Amino acid sequence: MTQPFSSLAEFQALLEQAGGPDGSAIEAAQDRDSHLTKPPGALGRLEDLAIWYAGWRGDAAPRIENPQVVVFAGNHGVAARGVSAFPAEVTAQMVLNFQHGGAAINQLCASVGASLDVIALDLDTPTADFSAGPAMSEAETVSALATGWKAVDPAADLFVAGEMGIGNTTSGAAICTALFGGSAADWVGRGTGVDDAGLTLKAQVVVEGLAANPQAKGNGLEALRCLGGRELAAMAGAIAAARFHKIPVIIDGFICTAAAACLETACKGALDHAVAGHQSREAGHVQVLQEIGKEPLLSLGLRLGEGSGAALAIGVLKAALDCHSGMATFAQAGVADGG
Template structure:
């Protein structure tokens, strides 16, 4: 394809082909040290796998979680006009102010676990198009928002947790999943912020209308993103890609954050190999999505808050896994007898 015929999405596709893979030598180094630590082999279960995952994607034989960062991307959605949320759209701006004042749940979780925290306002006073009757974004603005997400981690981190905030975005995520995986809208739609039965019907109707309106153009995952997605989902997709290029492991939050990963997975499954699922959301068919993208959640707490809360809690576990691997004594250091052969 000539430059005159290329599109902004082509740059994203080319970028994906340049992404580094796991560092197997670093994984082997972690496994070798693990065999010398003062514990029975395999006794720390998934914590041992987490240390290997960190090493693989940081390319470090001794993985670190010294600068963990939670990034929350906030946006607004035109589909809220269809009555798909229990809360009005002005809550978006109010919640941004709450984040800034340190009053949200995510503020407390980050403080408890020593996590950095950044919030990004993605033109929150300008809703994207109502997906039941228009494109959410054009291609240029979608790619620009992905690029913004890529820049969000420019300050440096060794572990990234991504989350979002945006009234109406569980409807957006459900539409993305319906487009990517098929099936009925009812399967993918949940109660979000707590809509009643009539609100749930409106959400289902909105997703059905969106799929019908865009149906002819939903074979390309990036078209799904721009037509049905939101700025926060595009930015999270960009952050995931940038993290891979910079060898930063990523923890996904819940139902909405996973939709950004699902779009990238649909382009090529290996695109999200450096990501783990922080938790299983109580929203919608999140378990179905995680199964499809090959992720087993670290936590199952019945949460559906969003704002990076589940990913931040999981980051505490990841920090613990790195600390245990790094700081446990070996049999030789502790003078503990090794297992008899």
């Protein structure tokens, strides 16, 4: 599908014009939930998730049958500053691993019945070093947003975006600092496993990045352009496209959440069709989830990326829908309603 935007201004307008959930489907799902063979509220958050999902799909008793996971990969010029424990060549090597079925995300997708696509964005051309100026031009950002937009399968009924890109936790930390304030040290984490000296360097690079890109402060799309990477922009484009297709989204870890936060900052409510899959071990993830108002479904100490935590959370959402849509009502089961 051709993307309906050719500039950041047009993408901004698209976010502002996006539709909401189906109110009648929400009411019907709530009514169904009230008649299922369980005490009111006994399934806790699973009930809320089912009703939320039903609203976005326009179906009072839906199931998840075609979940899609897409891993976007990009290289960052800032990696040359030594902010990662691994060299930039690992990005392309991991893309091959994904394609050959050897990564964690391959196994997790298989376990929850999700399709997996892997999209590499110009790996031979890293973004510019954002510590010296904008990471991407507007045209490069729009191109990456468009890649993400077109990656979403309109026939999917749930979407997860994952990422791979050496140096991208530094990018995510820089975006969060620009959007939500605080010190760089509040947002940087160990990423691929840097030592204390590496952590200090990451914070310094983020400070330099904000100084070199003052236009990114508080501006979602400019933060994405100036401090992000192609894979972060692609994730943002895909999350926006899923909203266009009424496809609910599970957000992955720190880097994906930073990309998603650019959308929410650009247009409040842009992530109403999304839930947070998990809380990772990356230092800034808890804080950015709070900033965008998302409570994670899981907290398992993951810090892998690849969409892994969100893919794992597909099982939770599937279970919520199976209970909601598959359970008998009191009338169907011949059980006396406590009400």
